[in-house]
Amino acid sequence: MNPCPKVRSLISKIRCIKKNIMKNKIKIAQYFLCFALPAFALSCQKDNYDAPTSSFKGTVIDRESGQTIPQQTINGGILRLFQTDITSNATAITSYFRSDGSFENSLLFDGNYKVVADGPFFYDDTLSVQINKALVRDIAVRPYLYVTTELVSKTATSITVKVKTSLGPGNTDQKIARVAAVAGLTNSVDINFYKVRELTNTETETNAAIVGKAYIYELKNLAPRSTYYIRGAARTINTGNYYNYAPMITVTTD
Numbered sequence: 001m002n003p004c005p006k007v008r009s010l011i012s013k014i015r016c017i018k019k020n021i022m023k024n025k026i027k028i029a030q031y032f033l034c035f036a037l038p039a040f041a042l043s044c045q046k047d048n049y050d051a052p053t054s055s056f057k058g059t060v061i062d063r064e065s066g067q068t069i070p071q072q073t074i075n076g077g078i079l080r081l082f083q084t085d086i087t088s089n090a091t092a093i094t095s096y097f098r099s100d101g102s103f104e105n106s107l108l109f110d111g112n113y114k115v116v117a118d119g120p121f122f123y124d125d126t127l128s129v130q131i132n133k134a135l136v137r138d139i140a141v142r143p144y145l146y147v148t149t150e151l152v153s154k155t156a157t158s159i160t161v162k163v164k165t166s167l168g169p170g171n172t173d174q175k176i177a178r179v180a181a182v183a184g185l186t187n188s189v190d191i192n193f194y195k196v197r198e199l200t201n202t203e204t205e206t207n208a209a210i211v212g213k214a215y216i217y218e219l220k221n222l223a224p225r226s227t228y229y230i231r232g233a234a235r236t237i238n239t240g241n242y243y244n245y246a247p248m249i250t251v252t253t254d
Contacts, residue, residue, distance in 0.1 A: 056081065056135045057104035060097060060117065063140035064169050069121060070231070070245040071097035072190045077119025077242065079103050079139075084128070085112040092116075099188055099248065103139075120144045120235065120242035122170070143168040149181065149232035149246040152216065156224040156254040159183060163215045163232030163246070167207065174236035176210045177203050178243070181217035183228045191233050191243050196221065203237075227252045 060069045060077070071077050073096065080092040095105040097119065108131055115127040121141035129137055145165050152160040163181050167174070180199040182189050191197070198217035202210050215232075222228060232246040 052107045052109045054108045054110050054131050054133050054135075055104065055106040056108060056113070056129065056131055056137070057102070057106075058136055058138040060101045060103070060119070060121070061138045061140055062169075063124075063142055068101040068247075069141065069143050070247055071099060071101050071119060072192075072243055072245065073097065073099050073188045074190065074193060076190070077117065077121075079105075080116040080118070081105065081108070082114040082116070083109065083111045084114050099190070099245075115139065117141065118240065120238070120240075120244045121168070142170055143244055144171055144174060144236045144238060144242070145176065145234050145244040147232045147234050147244050147246040149230060149249055151249065151251055154251055154253055157222050158218055158220045159222060159228060159230065159251050159253065160216065160218045161230060161232065161249075163217060163234070164211075164213075165232070165234040165244075166211045168244075171236070174238060175203065176205075176207050176234060177201070177237045178233075178235045179210065179215050180233045180243075181215075181219060181230065182233060183219045183222070183230045185226075185228065187229050187248055189229045189231065189248075190245070191235075195228065222253050224253050 060071060062069055077097045079095045082090040082092055084090060095103055097103050110132050112130050115129060117123045117139050121143045123141050127139060129135060145168055147165045150162045152162050161181050163179060165179055178199060179202055180191060180197060182191060182194040183196045184194045196219040198219060200215060228251055229248055230251055231248050233243045235243040
């Protein structure tokens with residue numbers, strides 16, 4: 001049965017609306033192909049750079065003795081690099097020191113860099129370096145304090161050590177505020193991450209009295225026949241509350 005004229009007219013209008021919708025969709029798609037895709041391709045072309053592969057590594061050393069200055073791995077000293085041949089307002093590229101005082105950043109572009117080190121030391125001279133593929137360069141500083149650790153005795157469940165500290169070269173103003181000994185199961189042990197810690201608040205003592213004293217610490221409640229990483233620590237009253245550390249020693253309980 002043929003539809004009546006009114007129905008045929010309505011069907012014709014619906015078909016016309018559908019055709020217009022399809023035309024508009026085609027125009028939108030054409031617009032995207034003409035404008036959006038070239039812009040996307042241009043954006044990809046701009047970002048198509050090689051990844052940084054150059055490196056800078058070295059060690060923080062005492063500028064007078066040349067000895068390595070141990071560091072705190074977590075929440076410790078910071079090394080900042082600023083690439084000066086790109087912009088005068090470069091963003092810092094940050095890395096951190098290992099416990100033995102070494103550092104390494106292997107995600108750098110070739111170029112000129114300003115090196116800024118912050119930690120338990122005086123950084124007197126800002127270092128400028130040119131990095132081309134790989135650079136090995138130590139950073140010379142003046143430590144706030146020197147710290148030593150000496151094994152006194154051990155048992156199956158305890159280790160006793162002697163810790164001494166002294167002021168670093170030219171450090172006549174800072175007050176020695178803490179002396180401590182820490183023991184842990186990894187070589188990243190420090191004043192915040194440890195198995196056992198003994199600490200002395202020395203703020204009421206004079207620097208001369210602290211330097212002339214040997215602090216004896218018994219690190220208790222250890223596991224028998226276990227190896228512990230131990231180091232003495234001390235800090236002055238300084239802006240970053242940075243600790244200086246003695247070189248790591250390892251001791252195995254009886």
